[in-house]
Amino acid sequence: MSLAGEANRGARGAVCGIYPITPQTEIVEFVARFPFTKGRVIPVESEHSAMAVCIGAALNGARTFTASSSNGLAYMAENVMVAAFYRLPIVMAAVNRTLGPPWNIWADQGDSLMFRDFAWIQLYCDTNQDVADSAMLAFRIAEDPRVLLPVMVCMDAFIVSHTSMEIELATQDQADRFLPLCDVPHHLDLEHPVTIGGMSFPQETLTHRLELDEAMRRVPAVMEEHRVTFREVFGREVAGDLEAYRTEDADRIFIASGSISITLKDVVDEWREKGEKVGMIRIKLFRPFPGERLRDLCGNVEKIGVLDRNYSAGTGGIFWQEIRAVLQGQGDRLVQGYLTGVGGGDVVPETVREVVRDLSQRSKAAAPIWKGIDQ
Amino acid sequence: MSAANPPSTRTSTHTDCLLRPGNTNCGGCGMSTGLTMLGRALADEDYSLVIPACCGIVTAGAFPTTSYTVPVVASTFASSPAVASGVAAVNELNAKPDEKPKHVICWAGDGGTYDIGIATLSAAAERNENLIYICYDNEIYGNTGGQRSSATPAAAKTTTTPGGKGERKKEIIEIMAAHRIPYAATLSIAHPEDFQDKIHKALNIRGFRFFLVHAPCPTGWKTEPAESIELVSLAVRSGVFPLYEVFDGIDYHINADPDDTDPGEYFGMQKRFSGQDFDLLSVTRNIHERLDRLRRLSGISVDRISEL
Ligand SMILES: Cc1ncc(C[n+]2csc(CCOP(=O)(O)OP(=O)(O)O)c2C)c(N)n1
Ligand code: SF4
Ligand SMILES: [Mg+2]
Numbered sequence: 001m002s003l004a005g006e007a008n009r010g011a012r013g014a015v016c017g018i019y020p021i022t023p024q025t026e027i028v029e030f031v032a033r034f035p036f037t038k039g040r041v042i043p044v045e046s047e048h049s050a051m052a053v054c055i056g057a058a059l060n061g062a063r064t065f066t067a068s069s070s071n072g073l074a075y076m077a078e079n080v081m082v083a084a085f086y087r088l089p090i091v092m093a094a095v096n097r098t099l100g101p102p103w104n105i106w107a108d109q110g111d112s113l114m115f116r117d118f119a120w121i122q123l124y125c126d127t128n129q130d131v132a133d134s135a136m137l138a139f140r141i142a143e144d145p146r147v148l149l150p151v152m153v154c155m156d157a158f159i160v161s162h163t164s165m166e167i168e169l170a171t172q173d174q175a176d177r178f179l180p181l182c183d184v185p186h187h188l189d190l191e192h193p194v195t196i197g198g199m200s201f202p203q204e205t206l207t208h209r210l211e212l213d214e215a216m217r218r219v220p221a222v223m224e225e226h227r228v229t230f231r232e233v234f235g236r237e238v239a240g241d242l243e244a245y246r247t248e249d250a251d252r253i254f255i256a257s258g259s260i261s262i263t264l265k266d267v268v269d270e271w272r273e274k275g276e277k278v279g280m281i282r283i284k285l286f287r288p289f290p291g292e293r294l295r296d297l298c299g300n301v302e303k304i305g306v307l308d309r310n311y312s313a314g315t316g317g318i319f320w321q322e323i324r325a326v327l328q329g330q331g332d333r334l335v336q337g338y339l340t341g342v343g344g345g346d347v348v349p350e351t352v353r354e355v356v357r358d359l360s361q362r363s364k365a366a367a368p369i370w371k372g373i374d375q
Numbered sequence: 376m377s378a379a380n381p382p383s384t385r386t387s388t389h390t391d392c393l394l395r396p397g398n399t400n401c402g403g404c405g406m407s408t409g410l411t412m413l414g415r416a417l418a419d420e421d422y423s424l425v426i427p428a429c430c431g432i433v434t435a436g437a438f439p440t441t442s443y444t445v446p447v448v449a450s451t452f453a454s455s456p457a458v459a460s461g462v463a464a465v466n467e468l469n470a471k472p473d474e475k476p477k478h479v480i481c482w483a484g485d486g487g488t489y490d491i492g493i494a495t496l497s498a499a500a501e502r503n504e505n506l507i508y509i510c511y512d513n514e515i516y517g518n519t520g521g522q523r524s525s526a527t528p529a530a531a532k533t534t535t536t537p538g539g540k541g542e543r544k545k546e547i548i549e550i551m552a553a554h555r556i557p558y559a560a561t562l563s564i565a566h567p568e569d570f571q572d573k574i575h576k577a578l579n580i581r582g583f584r585f586f587l588v589h590a591p592c593p594t595g596w597k598t599e600p601a602e603s604i605e606l607v608s609l610a611v612r613s614g615v616f617p618l619y620e621v622f623d624g625i626d627y628h629i630n631a632d633p634d635d636t637d638p639g640e641y642f643g644m645q646k647r648f649s650g651q652d653f654d655l656l657s658v659t660r661n662i663h664e665r666l667d668r669l670r671r672l673s674g675i676s677v678d679r680i681s682e683l
Binding site: 049079 | 421469
């Protein structure tokens with residue numbers, strides 16, 4: 001994020017509003033240490049203000065970013081919404097941590113998923129490399145004039161946020177080449193004074209929402225375009241909206257997001273070695289939801305298992321609900337939800353094997369199945 | 376358009392006329408007069424406004440029109456000083472020595488200042504952000520129909536204190552002074568020269584500058600729209616709303632000495648203070664206590680002033 005901010009030194013600069021919360025703290029501490037040529041890091045008194053600072057700075061034409069997690073995101077919520085409704089290309093790292101109380105610092109996606117209807121683009125990353133690359137990609141998508149929407153780069157608490165792995169870091173030169181200078185077309189202009197965010201009647205508000213919707217729908221194609229540029233500049237791939245693995249001839253498909261996908265991939269390999277036709281899809285882009293591609297990838301597969309590290313009380317996993325909605329009207333297939341790692345529990349290979357076994361034997365869908373509960 | 380808002384002969388893009396004619400504010404609205412005076416004081420300046428939820432943003436009117444002639448950002452209710460910090464940061468990063476400075480001004484109600492926004496305000500003051508914060512104090516939540524705020528004075532009736540408010544008003548200037556910001560001052564729309572002088576003074580100071588404008592609200596105060604200026608003038612003379620300024624949080628100056636005007640005149644003109652349980656004696660005692668303290672802080676011998 002700091003490299004991206006620095007890359008805007010030739011334009012209006014970079015501004016970052018920061019406020020700490022475990023396990024996001026290291027991110028903002030790093031940003032605070034970064035020697036920007038043309039940037040300011042503003043250590044505010046709350047997450048609500050951290051986002052407000054980004055809103056003000058973005059409206060004045062700067063590249064902006066922040067980071068938060070869990071209750072910090074909940075506290076920030078009101079301004080999170082403003083960022084999208086003002087069409088500001090703010091990038092935020094969201095470290096997925098269980099919402100409290102009870103206080104629990106481990107991974108759960110319920111925090112960022114509360115913003116699923118806030119018109120933010122959401123990327124769920126699986127590894128440190130994916131986080132670093134997706135943050136870079138996020139600025140490019142957010143600032144694309146066809147999009148102009150904020151992006152949340154989400155990662156599982158500790159499992160991703162606090163593990164080290166060897167990654168290829170971007171250089172400043174690559175960041176400079178990959179990111180055009182930030183231009184917020186509706187930035188404050190003394191020559192053309194307008195009031196941003198005053199009252200609006202239902203008809204105008206409806207138009208605003210339709211425009212938001214159109215911008216959102218352009219995201220998958222824009223993202224593909226910038227992935228190509230990413231490959232050219234960085235010489236490696238960054239994952240796109242969905243990652244399919246061994247799905248071509250599969251008769252069972254498992255769908256997950258975040259770090260669970262890594263464990264799932266290993267288990268898929270295990271079962272493939274036994275001759276079982278299982279495959280998996282990782283959902284990286286959750287908003288906008290790449291429904292059409294998901295439908296294509298699922299083809300006619302009759303059994304689909306969804307692993308959610310989040311839940312909507314009394315209903316089930318949130319990804320599971322989305323997937324069912326997308327696949328509805330697609331025949332009598334079985335889409336079973338599994339609640340894995342809700343509240344931060346480890347999702348070990350054996351948990352995933354249980355899920356694969358369950359779906360393999362299952363002939364009828366049941367209510368979402370909780371995993372990891374001590375018997 | 377409000378009664379207290381003289382029609383402008385300027386072209387609507389001239390910043391001398393900050394508030395265009397044709398806005399929908401109530402007649403006699405003190406906030407509207409305050410905006411007009413602010414526009415005149417800043418006629419030669421480049422600036423943007425950040426306005427949280429309050430009557431001040433409703434003033435803009437409905438999209439795609441606006442009553443304001445300068446760029447305005449509507450912020451969430453608690454956020455104006457934080458949004459303004461972001462705007463000001465980018466102004467500074469892009470400041471050029473040969474260009475006029477671009478100012479950022481928060482225009483916020485008492486609810487946004489004394490209540491929901493106080494943490495944000497305190498933090499921006501503590502960071503000594505380079506911006507001007509103006510609270511127009513109508514002592515009520517005007518926009519939502521007249522509920523109490525912590526700026527509502529004791530005994531005032533509001534929709535949520537139907538029997539009169541039991542608690543005193545917060546001393547916001549003292550709160551701001553305690554942050555040791557370079558400049559804090561009160562303004563009255565009955566004292567336009569003092570208003571203008573202090574705004575000009577603030578323009579030449581760097582860092583966080585805070586103003587409190589006494590803003591009569593006929594709708595909420597249950598007063599006659601034509602009497603708004605008379606009311607705030609009485610408030611200054613009787614010591615209900617003294618005009619003073621504080622430099623660096625410690626150096627107090629009274630700008631207009633209150634005279635012997637009876638605060639009862641001020642209270643008597645407002646139906647929000649009507650009713651048998653309004654205890655003018657104790658309210659007056661509080662006013663005098665506050666005045667004495669202010670005079671002591673200004674280094675003026677209390678006895679001498681009391682003789683005035
Ligand atoms: C978070 C939030 N809570 C409540 C409101 C509703 N609201 C809008 S304006 C307002 C009162 C504003 O009072 P004040 O700041 O004194 O300004 P005035 O209306 O008097 O001009 C309230 C409660 C809101 N916009 N946002
Ligand atoms: S309610 Fe009061 S502050 Fe609001 S516009 Fe009317 S008079 Fe002005
Ligand atoms: Mg008010």
